[in-house]
Amino acid sequence: MSGFLASVLICAMVVEGLRAGPSAEYVVYPRLLQARAMNGTKLLQVNEKITLHLEKSSVLAENLVVSTLNGDEQVDTLVDGREVEKDIYHDQSQMAAVSVTEKDGTVEVRGSLGHTLRIVPLPLMGRSEDGHLAHKVFEIEEPMEFKTDYIVPSERNIPLRRQPIRPQVNIPETFFAEVSYCFRSEHHSRHFPDESSLLVYAALTIKMINLRYADITNPRVQFVLVGVATLKGRNSITEVVKDQDVLRPTTHTKEYMLSEKTLDNLANAVYTKKLNVIADVTVLVTELDLADYKDGQLSNSVLGVAFLGGMCSVRLRVAETEDTPHTYSMVPILVHELGHSLGMVHDGDKAVYSTPAYKHYVCSARDGYTMAPVAHGARNGQWSRCSVEHLRGFLRTLQDACFQMLSAKHYTINMTRLPGAGITKQQLCEKTYSRFRGVRVHPESQNSAECRIWCCPDDYNNRCLPAHLTDGMECTQGSHCVKHQ
Structure with a gap:
């Protein structure tokens, strides 16, 4: 795999959580x-x-490119958002x-x-x-509490050619980064009854990501959804294997998507126009667990992958993420991965892109900001000074063309309610762990101040599994989870 790869890994600690009674x-x-x-x-x-x-x-743009890729044949259509909205x-x-x-x-x-x-x-x-x-x-019913850590291992030691700073580049007040999504029909699109519902879901995730980037200024960064593609049938992008279910290795098997190989394939497809998209970054979204083989052993700790500084790159403008349909679980993953795509390393690592004043400054990973190697820290949902300066330094390396909107119209969404308002904790557990039987929320919860709950399957030896509350779900009475807090 070429380029500097950034991966988010998860390590779940199994403890018990609690839940309150029914809602009125x-x-x-x-x-x-x-x-x-x-x-x-x-x-x-x-x-x-x-x-x-x-x-x-105004929730939809006039024109959104909606594509299907069946083998090597791509068919594009334009959606009129005015009628929908x-x-x-x-x-x-x-x-x-x-x-x-x-x-x-x-x-x-x-x-x-x-x-x-x-x-x-x-x-x-x-x-x-x-x-x-x-x-x-x-x-919506009241949520529960649980504990879990997201752990990011050391970055792969792959050399990255640092691009020269171009002070003459005119960076706009707001950088509108154009994003295209690519869904795999067998595992994601089938959960949505029609094309419109999938488009709205995709747009909501972009809006939720933008909420988390709203604190960054000079310049502001906002993501614009310009395309949604669906992979149908056999394709040359996704690499899928069947192996033991890591949660139930002696009794069950399931499909995994190999993250590194798939990301390489996606980058090549975009570069060669086998997947013909006009976007600053293309994100593959999958319901499958991302995984890779390490020393012959399958590890499914990867949640999302992106190339560092890949935004607008000819060869590296891709990323991928896991997502459980209807739960918006991809949002916190993509917030982090798109940060890598915008030149941000993890807090605690030496800068690759930066402004001169922060070139040699390293922020503490222990402060728990969004780009910390351990997610869900005390300041998760906020940006360290280092991350902001890395972004600014990276933007100074870009060509003017990256700051131009290549899509004449874009598909965005004006969200005045958070999507979690429509998801109960029971639904979240059932969707997140749909392969298990009799999944229920642990019955003794009073609150979930850390915006996390525990899901307990009947067929998992009296153990429970974690799930993260979606933005808008009530964490304690009268309070709601927004940006993981």
Whole structure:
């Protein structure tokens, strides 16, 4: 494998966690008090206690390149996002995001009323006396607590040619990095009922990543989703093997994706245009465990892989990540991996790219920032000064073309609710450990202040496995997990 490879590994400690009781739900009959005000807003009364001042959301771009790659044949189509987003609104002050469809003199509402409240129609229930449709409002259940460490081993000792700093490059106030996703249909796309739901999911992950990069300034960094590709049938990119299930080696086998070989194949496919994408970085997303053979033994500790400084590189502008569909588990992995792609080494390592003042300065890995070799530290979700200076130094090595938007239109999402508001802890456990039977959340939890829970399968010898709460899930009563905190 060429280039400087950065890998995220996970080491899970098995301990027991706790969970609280069921959440409340009730029936409401929403109505529009004001169909459209002068400023374009709508006033939606959910019940006597909840009224939303809704503004139109711009969640999709006019054109997103959606591709399928079947063997060597690639077919591209453009998706019109305007039709998809026509009924989507948000209330920024209440962190609410809903779809409001007017029909037969009433409204049908779906979405989030805040961090913890969700709303869905009840089409089989009778209408109110004045003809409004019944809806169910429900609150996500309270989460649990567990402990786990993400451990990153020493970087591979591969030489990397440092590119010269180009002071004449005009770095914009905001660097819009264009991202393309590549999904493997057999393992990811099949979990989504249609193309639109997969696109929305992909866009939400980009928005969540952008939330974590929002603290970086001079310049700001924002990622823009410009393409979504699906690999169908046999392909020359993914390397999949079947081996013992590392959690149940004596009784079960499962498929793994070889991370290093797959990343090399992906880089070659993008370089040779076998996968023809226009993006600053292309990310392969897989439901399979990433793994590699070390001294003849399979190790599945890798969660994501990227080339250091690979952003906009002709040959190295690729990354890969694991993801459990509908849980957004790829987000914290990609935040870290895209940092590597933007020139950031781990805190505690010597800089490869940096501004002159920080060229020889090494930040402590023990401070627990996002780029620390051990994730979920005290400052996870925040950036060390070293990481910011590494980014700035890296951007000074880029060509002007990297700062230009090569895609005329982009597909983005204006997220006013966090996706975890729609995922219960039980659903998170079931999706994360779908290969196990009878997975349940440990029954004695009171809170999960560290934004982690334990999932206990019936067929795992009374042991439990960790899962990370998605942004928006309630960690303690009245508090929610955002950026792992």
